[in-house]
Amino acid sequence: MRLANRIEHLGTERAFAVSQAAREWAARGNRVYPLHLGDINLPTPANIVAAQQRAIAEGKTGYCAPAGIPELRAALAEDVGARRGLQYQPENVAVQPGGKPVITKFIQALINPGDEVLYPAPGFPIYESQIDYFGAVAKPYRFVETPRGFAIDLDFLSAQITPRTRALIFNNQQNPLAAEATDAELERLAELAIRHDLWVLADEAYFETRYSGESRSIVSLPGMQPRSVILYTFSKKFAMTGWRLGAAIAPARVSEIFAQLNVNDESCTAHFAQWAGVEAVRGDQAGARAICAQLRLCRDALFAAVADTPGLRAAKPESAFYLYVNVADAMDKRGFTDVNDFAAAALRETGVAFCTRRHFGRLLAGEAEHYARFAYSGISVDDIRDGMSRLRAWLDGADGPH
Numbered sequence: 001m002r003l004a005n006r007i008e009h010l011g012t013e014r015a016f017a018v019s020q021a022a023r024e025w026a027a028r029g030n031r032v033y034p035l036h037l038g039d040i041n042l043p044t045p046a047n048i049v050a051a052q053q054r055a056i057a058e059g060k061t062g063y064c065a066p067a068g069i070p071e072l073r074a075a076l077a078e079d080v081g082a083r084r085g086l087q088y089q090p091e092n093v094a095v096q097p098g099g100k101p102v103i104t105k106f107i108q109a110l111i112n113p114g115d116e117v118l119y120p121a122p123g124f125p126i127y128e129s130q131i132d133y134f135g136a137v138a139k140p141y142r143f144v145e146t147p148r149g150f151a152i153d154l155d156f157l158s159a160q161i162t163p164r165t166r167a168l169i170f171n172n173q174q175n176p177l178a179a180e181a182t183d184a185e186l187e188r189l190a191e192l193a194i195r196h197d198l199w200v201l202a203d204e205a206y207f208e209t210r211y212s213g214e215s216r217s218i219v220s221l222p223g224m225q226p227r228s229v230i231l232y233t234f235s236k237k238f239a240m241t242g243w244r245l246g247a248a249i250a251p252a253r254v255s256e257i258f259a260q261l262n263v264n265d266e267s268c269t270a271h272f273a274q275w276a277g278v279e280a281v282r283g284d285q286a287g288a289r290a291i292c293a294q295l296r297l298c299r300d301a302l303f304a305a306v307a308d309t310p311g312l313r314a315a316k317p318e319s320a321f322y323l324y325v326n327v328a329d330a331m332d333k334r335g336f337t338d339v340n341d342f343a344a345a346a347l348r349e350t351g352v353a354f355c356t357r358r359h360f361g362r363l364l365a366g367e368a369e370h371y372a373r374f375a376y377s378g379i380s381v382d383d384i385r386d387g388m389s390r391l392r393a394w395l396d397g398a399d400g401p402h
C-alpha cells in the first residue's frame with residue numbers, strides 16, 4: 001500500500017498499548033487496577049447532561065457556526081479571562097471538538113516546516129507527533145526532580161533556542177509530571193518567549209483541576225496575551241472526556257484561522273454539545289466541585305500508598321491527576337533494568353497497570369528512564385488502596401529478577 005510520506009512522521013499515544021495489555025489481562029479473568037488511564041471514571045454532572053438533552057429536543061442538531069455558537073464563545077471569553085485576570089472577547093474563542101485539536105491547529109496555523117518548536121519531555125505525546133507530522137523540528141526541553149516535584153530546566157530550555165525557534169509549548173499543571181512553575185519560573189519563561197518572539201501554546205487542560213492554592217497562567221504575564229493560544233478543555237474539569245468539547249482562546253486573527261481550519265476539518269463542533277458547554281460554564285458548579293473533591297480523595301489515597309511503599313518516590317501534586325513516580329529502587333529490588341519490563345511484570349504479578357516514561361515522548365540523550373506515571377482519575381479509592389497494597393507486597397517479597 002502506498003501511503004503519503006508524511007504518515008511516517010505521525011506519532012500516537014503509546015499509552016493506549018497499556019490499556020490494551022490491561023484489557024487482555026482482565027479478559028483472562030485477572031483483576032486489574034487501572035492506574036494507567038488518563039480518563040475519568042465519574043459521570044458528567046447531571047445539569048450538563050440535561051442541557052444537552054434539552055438542546056437536542058429543541059432541534060439544535062444542525063450545523064452551527066464553525067467558530068462555535070455565540071453563547072459558548074461569550075461564556076468562555078468571560079470565564080477564561082476572569083480566571084486569568086485578562087480581557088477576552090467572543091472573537092478570541094474558537095470552539096473545538098476537544099482540547100487536542102488546539103495542538104494540531106496551533107502547529108498548522110503558526111508553524112512552518114523547518115521551524116523549531118520547544119516542547120516538554122516527558123510531556124503529552126501529541127505535541128511531538130504534530131510537530132514531526134507538519135515537518136517542524138521538535139526541540140524537547142527537560143525537567144529536574146526537586147523536593148517540591150519536577151521543575152523545568154530553564155538553562156537547558158534557554159540553550160535550545162536558536163534563530164529558527166518559533167514556538168514554545170508549555171503545559172503548566174503538567175501531564176505526566178503534575179509539574180507547576182513557580183512565579184519566578186513563569187516570569188523567566190515569559191521573558192524568553194518575548195525576547196525570542198515566540199508563539200506560546202499554553203496547554204491549560206488541568207488549570208482548574210487543583211487541590212490547593214491557585215493556578216497561574218503564563219498568559220497573564222505582561223506582553224504574553226498577544227503571542228499566546230490557550231488550550232481550554234471541558235474534558236477534565238467537568239468529566240466530559242468523551243463529549244469532545246474544548247476551545248482555543250487566542251488573538252482574534254489566530255482564532256479566525258482556527259475557525260477556518262474547523263471549516264476544513266469538521267465544519268463545527270457538535271451543536272448540542274456546545275449548549276451543554278454553556279451550562280457547564282455558566283450553570284451550577286456543584287458537579288465540578290464534587291469531581292475535584294473526589295479526585296482529591298484519590299490523590300490522597302495514592303500519595304499515601306506511594307509514600308508507604310519502599311522503592312517508590314514521588315512529590316505530592318496539587319493539580320492535575322497524576323503522580324510521576326521514581327521507581328529506580330523498586331526496579332533494582334526486583335532486578336529490572338528496563339522500565340517497561342518492570343511495568344509488564346507489575347501488571348502480571350499484581351494487576352496494577354501504569355504508564356512509564358516511554359509513553360510520553362522521545363527520550364533526551366542520557367535521560368534516566370526509571371519513572372512511571374500513576375493516574376488516579378479512573379479508579380476508586382478502595383481500588384487504589386487494594387492495588388497499591390498488592391504492589392507493595394510484591395516489592396516487599398522481592399528476591400531477584402522475575
Ligand SMILES: Cc1ncc(COP(=O)(O)O)c(C=O)c1O
Pocket residue numbers: 038097098099100101124171174175203205232233234235241245246
Ligand atoms: C496535557 C493535555 N493536553 C491536552 C489533552 C487533551 O484532552 P482533550 O482532547 O480530551 O481535551 C490532554 C488529555 O489527556 C492532556 O493531558
